[in-house]
Amino acid sequence: MEALSRAWPAAALSYGAHSNLCVNQLARHASAEAAAAYLPGLVDGSAVGGLAMSEPAAGSDVMGMTTTAAPATRGSDGAAGWVLHGAKAWCTNAPIADVLVIYAVTHPEAASKGSRLTAFAVETASAGLTVGRPLAKIGMTASPTADVHLDGVWVPASAVLGEPGGGAAVLMSGLNSERLVLAGGPLGIMEAALDVVVPYVRERRQFGVPVGSFGLMQGKVADMVTATAATRAHVYAVAAEMDAEGEEAGGDGGGGGRRRMNVEAASVILAAAEAAVAVTGEAVQALGGNGYCVEYGVGGLWADAKLYTIGAGTSEIRRTLVGKAVVGGEGGGGGDDAVWGR
Ligand SMILES: Cc1cc2nc3c(=O)[nH]c(=O)nc-3n(C[C@H](O)[C@H](O)[C@H](O)COP(=O)(O)OP(=O)(O)OC[C@H]3O[C@@H](n4cnc5c(N)ncnc54)[C@H](O)[C@@H]3O)c2cc1C
Numbered sequence: 001m002e003a004l005s006r007a008w009p010a011a012a013l014s015y016g017a018h019s020n021l022c023v024n025q026l027a028r029h030a031s032a033e034a035a036a037a038y039l040p041g042l043v044d045g046s047a048v049g050g051l052a053m054s055e056p057a058a059g060s061d062v063m064g065m066t067t068t069a070a071p072a073t074r075g076s077d078g079a080a081g082w083v084l085h086g087a088k089a090w091c092t093n094a095p096i097a098d099v100l101v102i103y104a105v106t107h108p109e110a111a112s113k114g115s116r117l118t119a120f121a122v123e124t125a126s127a128g129l130t131v132g133r134p135l136a137k138i139g140m141t142a143s144p145t146a147d148v149h150l151d152g153v154w155v156p157a158s159a160v161l162g163e164p165g166g167g168a169a170v171l172m173s174g175l176n177s178e179r180l181v182l183a184g185g186p187l188g189i190m191e192a193a194l195d196v197v198v199p200y201v202r203e204r205r206q207f208g209v210p211v212g213s214f215g216l217m218q219g220k221v222a223d224m225v226t227a228t229a230a231t232r233a234h235v236y237a238v239a240a241e242m243d244a245e246g247e248e249a250g251g252d253g254g255g256g257g258r259r260r261m262n263v264e265a266a267s268v269i270l271a272a273a274e275a276a277v278a279v280t281g282e283a284v285q286a287l288g289g290n291g292y293c294v295e296y297g298v299g300g301l302w303a304d305a306k307l308y309t310i311g312a313g314t315s316e317i318r319r320t321l322v323g324k325a326v327v328g329g330e331g332g333g334g335g336d337d338a339v340w341g342r
Helices: 002-007 009-029 032-044 167-203 215-245 262-286 288-292 298-307 315-327 336-340
Strands: 049-052 068-073 080-092 099-105 117-123 129-131 145-156
Touching: 002 009, 002 167, 009 032, 009 049, 009 080, 009 099, 009 117, 009 167, 009 298, 049 080, 080 099, 080 117, 099 145, 099 167, 117 145, 117 167, 167 215, 167 262, 167 298, 215 262, 262 288, 262 298, 262 315, 288 298
Parallel strands: 049 099
Antiparallel strands: 068 080, 068 099, 080 145, 099 117, 129 145
C-alpha cells in the first residue's frame, strides 16, 4: 500500500479495497464452494473485488444499515439461498467489480445488534444487482466509486461468509487489519509529496536564490520529512506488533490467545491520515502558485490524502473509538458502540 500509494494513490485505494476489504474476508470466511469459485480469479488479478457495507443513511453508524436478506429458494430449481433488497453507497471498485462482500440485516429481532447481520459474497452479474454511475470525487479519481442497488438479488446458501447472523463477527475480524493496511496509503502519499517538493524548492529561484535556501522553507521541508518518518515508524511498529501477537495475523478473530488491537489499529490510521493531509497541504504551499495548479499534482495528493480521514471510517469515529476504549467509565466504556462504529 505504501509503495503503490507513492506512485498512484487511487490505484492503491482500489487495490486495498480489492485485496483487504474483499479477498481477505473471503479467504477467512467464505464457504469452500465460494472460495473455489472466486478466490483464484481474485488472486490472479483476472477478477476484481470490493466491499458494499455503507448505505446512504448508514455510514459511521454502519450497524444501522437497512439492507435486508431473507431465506428464499430459487424458483427454477428450489435451491436454498437468500434474497437481498436495499441500497449500498460509496462502494469502491463497484463499477469494475466481479464480486462484492455485502452486509445485510438477516435477524432484525436479535437481542444483540451484533447478531443482526450476515455477510455475503455476491456476484455483480447477479440478476437484480445494479451499479450506479461512478461518483465525481475531489480526489482518488481513478478509483471508481458507486452506489449499488439490490432489487431482489438471489444468492445461494454458499454465499454466506461465516455464519448466518455472524456478519458483525466477520466485519470485526477484518477491521483492524483493514485500518492498519490502509494506513500505508497516507504514508505513501506523504512520500509522494516529498518527491515533488524537494526537487522543486532546489530548482525554483526567487530573490536570486533557490527558495529551498530560505530557512522558513527548510523548516517546512524538515517538518514534512519528520512527520513522514514518524508515520512510517508508527505504521511499521503496529504492523510488527500485529504480526507478532495480534489477532489478525492468526486469522482467528481474537481467539487462540491472540490480542485484539482495536486501539493500535484505529490510532495508526487516525494519525497517518491526518499527518498526510497536513503534509500534502504544506506541499501545495511549498510550490506557491504552481502548487495551486493541477499540473504539479500536489493539490491532487491533498485530495487523495483527505479520503483517508473519511473513507473506511472517519477521524471522529476513530478518536471516539480510541478515547472510549482507553478512558472507559460511565457512558460508554469501549464497549459495542465504540467498536461497531465504522
Ligand atoms: C471515496 C470513498 C470510498 C469509499 N469506499 C467504501 C467502500 O468500498 N465500501 C463501503 O462500504 N464504504 C465506503 N465508503 C464509505 C465510507 O466508509 C463512509 O463515507 C464513512 O464511513 C463515513 O460515513 P458517512 O459518509 O455516512 O458520514 P456520516 O456518518 O454521515 O458522518 C458525517 C460527519 O459526522 C461525523 N460523525 C458521525 N457520527 C459521529 C459520532 N458518533 N461522533 C462524532 N462525529 C460523528 C463524521 O465523523 C463526519 O464528520 C467510501 C467513501 C468514500 C468517500
